[in-house]
Amino acid sequence: MAPTMAIFVLTPFIGLAACVVSHVLISRLSPGLQRVRSILASVGVGLAVVLWLGALFFSGDARRGATVAGWEMIPAWALAYVCLVYCYLLGFYVLGETARRIRLLVELLGAGERGMTLEEILSVYNAQMIVDARIERLLAGGQVVIRDGRFVTGNRLMLYAAKTMVLLKLAFLGVRSESEAV
Amino acid sequence: MADDERHAPNGGVVVSAIVFALLAFTVFLAAQLVLWRLWKPAWQYAVLPGLALLVLVAAMGISRAFAPSTSPFLPSSIFDYGNFVVLYAALVLAYFVTYPAVQADSPSMTIVLLIDRAGPGGLAREELAKALDNQSLVLPRLEDLVAGNLVRLEQGRYVINSSGALLAGVHVRYRRLLKMEKGG
Numbered sequence: 001m002a003p004t005m006a007i008f009v010l011t012p013f014i015g016l017a018a019c020v021v022s023h024v025l026i027s028r029l030s031p032g033l034q035r036v037r038s039i040l041a042s043v044g045v046g047l048a049v050v051l052w053l054g055a056l057f058f059s060g061d062a063r064r065g066a067t068v069a070g071w072e073m074i075p076a077w078a079l080a081y082v083c084l085v086y087c088y089l090l091g092f093y094v095l096g097e098t099a100r101r102i103r104l105l106v107e108l109l110g111a112g113e114r115g116m117t118l119e120e121i122l123s124v125y126n127a128q129m130i131v132d133a134r135i136e137r138l139l140a141g142g143q144v145v146i147r148d149g150r151f152v153t154g155n156r157l158m159l160y161a162a163k164t165m166v167l168l169k170l171a172f173l174g175v176r177s178e179s180e181a182v
Numbered sequence: 183m184a185d186d187e188r189h190a191p192n193g194g195v196v197v198s199a200i201v202f203a204l205l206a207f208t209v210f211l212a213a214q215l216v217l218w219r220l221w222k223p224a225w226q227y228a229v230l231p232g233l234a235l236l237v238l239v240a241a242m243g244i245s246r247a248f249a250p251s252t253s254p255f256l257p258s259s260i261f262d263y264g265n266f267v268v269l270y271a272a273l274v275l276a277y278f279v280t281y282p283a284v285q286a287d288s289p290s291m292t293i294v295l296l297i298d299r300a301g302p303g304g305l306a307r308e309e310l311a312k313a314l315d316n317q318s319l320v321l322p323r324l325e326d327l328v329a330g331n332l333v334r335l336e337q338g339r340y341v342i343n344s345s346g347a348l349l350a351g352v353h354v355r356y357r358r359l360l361k362m363e364k365g366g
Contacts, residue, residue, distance in 0.1 A: 009265055076199040102349070109354070118324075135293065135307070151306075153297055162292075173285070179318060
């Protein structure tokens with residue numbers, strides 16, 4: 001395989017790199033911008049790079065001798081790029097944003113070798129804070145709405161995702177929830 | 183036949199890259215499903231990548247064993263294999279990212295399910311707080327950290343280990359780079 005062909009195989013990773021760099025730049029240059037908008041913009045930049053490389057492959061000499069017509073690779077690279085961006089966003093960025101384990105580690109990192117008792121941990125990070133933060137996010141996203149002072153289901157997309165997760169738990173673990181497994 | 187000489191007989195290489203990667207990924211999922219139902223390994227996060235690698239090697243072996251000309255679904259050139267491996271790896275990584283959500287209950291999803299179960303009358307904030315307490319939201323995650331050797335419990339105090347400090351440090355520095363405050 002020619003070196004240029006090898007570079008084109010890495011197109012999804014190049015798109016991911018463009019997405020991460022633009023995410024950092026947008027977040028730093030426009031700190032006031034809504035997080036979802038900075039994410040969408042950076043994902044768009046990465047996708048544009050993937051499409052540009054696809055067009056380059058289609059039109060240039062790089063594909064000479066390849067077993068593809070050029071444009072055929074774009075869906076494959078775009079799909080791989082979407083998976084990699086999903087990994088970056090959900091596996092890294094959102095993890096730092098919402099994961100309880102990471103938040104607990106950050107608190108314990110701050111405590112150093114002295115560590116923290118359970119009471120000390122719960123004084124800085126507890127169930128009420130977790131529920132309040134999630135409720136705010138769900139209200140802002142429209143997945144939950146307030147009616148007569150009570151929370152009711154809004155946009156059902158997240159509900160369907162949650163039900164799918166329950167089905168996956170049943171399939172893989174044989175239980176409907178973590179608490180059931182205990 | 184050398185890569186440089188071969189031409190697509192049916193223009194179906196995208197079929198081999200996408201469909202073969204999707205097929206291999208489906209086999210990986212099915213293998214995990216069967217394995218986990220029969221014997222759920224204690225070191226799930228170590229076994230999963232091993233299983234993914236095993237399926238990848240098996241898929242490439244099958245592809246090599248059958249002549250490329252017999253099916254447009256099989257990769258045939260190094261370029262095809264490269265694209266297949268990249269796509270399969272991307273799918274598997276995306277699954278690895280999703281899998282912890284299958285194992286642990288997400289508070290947001292639990293809240294959405296609780297509200298749905300409550301019906302048209304919905305739920306009050308106090309009812310939610312009662313259903314989701316420290317026992318269900320914080321303690322299991324602390325136990326995960328201890329079990330994962332990221333944190334140790336010493337005389338009633340939770341102390342971070344070097345691996346935990348490394349992981350937390352990466353997130354702290356990255357969020358600082360993004361000019362963001364603590365998450366969670």
